[in-house]
Amino acid sequence: MKRCVFNHLLLLSVAAALVLFVSCKEKNEQANNKYNETTQMLVSLVDNNSNLKSLLEEAIDKAKDINPDPETNPAQSLEKFYDFVDFSQTAMPWDVMTNCAGQQTLGGKMNQALCYCYFINTMELESLQGQNLFTASVQYVEPYRSWLVNYCKSWGNFLSSPQSWSQEYVDLVMAQPELRMEDYEPSANWNSFNDFFCRHLSSPEKRPIASPDDASVVVSPCDGVPQGVWHIDNDSYLENNGKVTIKSREFNSIRTLIGPDSEYADAFAGGTFYHVFLDVFDYHRYHFPVGGILKELKVIPGDDALGGYIHWDADKQQYIVDCEEPGWQSIETRGLAIVETDEYGLVAVMPIGMSQVASVNFEPTLKVGDRVEKGDMLGYFLFGGSDFVLVFQEGANFQLDIEENNNGGWDHMLMGERLGSITKTN
Incomplete structure (x- = not known):
């Protein structure tokens, strides 16, 4: 009798343990299945x-x-x-x-x-x-x-999937004046959100190229707000322009930005660095700001970090991005196109991905050795933060031709508008 009771209790204990194990396993599976x-x-x-x-x-x-x-x-x-x-x-x-x-x-x-x-x-x-x-x-x-x-x-x-797009979204974006949808191709061409985001212009006239036959005129490679110009010292590091504090030299090496494995990594000592910040409502395709021979073309893998700071403005009830300080571009995913101009040396043309998707893409038909004209298509960004860098050699003497606004910065400009000029100094 005692043996029978013992066996019965043992079976109950095993059953209880099994139920507990199954229950815990189900809970763990539910926890795992809660997220992607x-x-x-x-x-x-x-x-x-x-x-x-x-x-x-x-x-x-x-x-x-x-x-x-x-x-x-x-x-x-x-x-x-x-x-x-x-x-x-x-x-x-x-x-x-x-x-x-x-x-x-x-x-x-x-x-x-x-x-x-x-x-x-x-x-x-x-x-x-x-x-x-x-x-x-x-x-x-x-x-x-x-x-x-x-x-x-x-x-x-x-x-980038069809699940991210619908006629409802087409109607939504078409109703937004800030997106200037009248500038762009038919919406029937878009099969995903990213198709919309990197949309083509409806015609070149929507972004005319300033002074296309004057090689000394540099045009904006993209829509955006200019952030400034910095001198590069003789050791290929950015110098403080007096407006913002530049961080450790490690993050301000033009050699690192260009990529130490590039034969042009040391070609920009004594030159000039410029960058422009794109917003979400901008045209997200980029173009060559100068003409010449394409000497190098590649994407350099890097971080998907922001590169700056996000501030919460309680009074305005909004988040504000601060990426004015340069240097972070050298650690982000970025593109590199080296253009050899006929008269003004080399120009590094660099789309910079930042945060979120950070996707930098070049036109598939481009190849090293091609002759490109000012305003030709270079590539596009997919959704995410975007910045663009131009680096000029010492002898080019690049100067901005746009005037500062009342706040000490620069107003938004469109791709193809006159940005600055280059003049030979030696």
Whole structure:
């Protein structure tokens, strides 16, 4: 009898343990299935890396102190951060951040999406000070740094898929005056959000090229707001132009920007560096600012970090990006086109990807040895932050021909407009 009772209890114990095991397994599977593959990769990295977990929690807490409103800063905890990361990968850019009262146009909402995705990533952390990162933020720390590239690719894959586009979205973008949709090709050509984002002009007349026959005139390679001109010293490092503070020389090496494996890496000592920032409502195809022979053409893989800072303006209820300070371009994914002009030496023409998709693309028909004319198509950006750099040699004496506005900066300009001039000095 006792043996029978014992066996019965043993069976009950085994059954209970089996039920508990199955229950736990189901819960774990449910937790794993809650997020997509890229988000789950982040969860796993954090679970197995106490330092990364600490850094992310520090960044989230600091961001929460700056903006405690969950309507405009939804990632108020690590769990909420995972939720936001997961949601954003299959969201339309104008649906990611809809509650920032200061940016309620369609372009404004896309801008806020770009900004908020890097609000936490760009938090300056006390625990990362003195580690020679571009900024003391988690976006530059492995393994998060590499994961961020995967996150950007995941969102980019969705935005390049047919699931990211519909007639509803066509009607929506066509109704936005700030997008200047009258400048562009028929919407029937777009089968995804990224097709729309890198849309072609309807005709060259929408962006006429200034002084096409005057080789001394440099035109803007893209739509955007000029950020300034910096002199390059004789050791190929950017010098302070008196307006912003330049960081460690490590991040301001033109040799690193061009790529040390390029035969032209040291060709721009004593020259001039210029960059322009594109916004989401801009034309996202870029063109040659000068004519000449194409000597080198390649994409240089790099980070998908922001390269600057995101500030929350509580009064205006919006996020603001600050990428004026140069140097970050040398660590981002970037394109390099070296053009040898007939009279003014070499010009490095460089589209710079930043944040989100950070996709830099060249026209497939271009090849080294081609002769290109000023205004010819060079390539395009897909959705994400975008910057563009021009580097001139010492003898070209590049000068901006555009006037500063009342704020000490420059007004928005269109691709093809006169940007500056080059004159031989030796």
